[in-house]
């Protein structure tokens with residue numbers, strides 16, 4: 001069994017972010033698919049790995065990281081790949097990168113997720129989008 005594991009769900013966009021980073025850095029790992037609908041991620045042993053009960057979770061030996069952005073940052077530092085050139089070594093540049101990762105996480109992602117839900121998933125399931133929500137985002 002691989003020492004490195006990504007626990008996630010194929011329908012989770014946060015899992016896809018972590019997956020993209022691992023693949024981009026050519027890391028060998030085992031993908032462990034959890035059943036979100038069955039609430040597998042809210043039960044042990046996963047709750048110990050991810051106390052907020054969210055996916056994805058990355059396990060690399062004794063290192064456990066939850067949250068797609070922390071996983072991406074960790075992967076890009078541990079498995080530094082000169083080809084992808086994603087890591088700034090200069091502390092000032094790291095500060096700037098942290099700022100914009102935070103902005104994306106808190107200001108771009110939440111409205112984007114609402115729009116995806118209204119404009120992609122609802123129509124896919126035969127439901128009309130909520131025009132008020134779409135307009136407000």
Ligand SMILES: N[C@@H](CCC(=O)N[C@@H](CS)C(=O)NCC(=O)O)C(=O)O
Nearest residue numbers: 012013014053054055056067068069
């Ligand atoms: N900011 C977190 C969000 C994690 C998150 O909310 N993941 C969703 C799947 S995309 C999840 O675990 N949902 C199940 C739940 O919250 O019960 C990240 O990027 O990893």
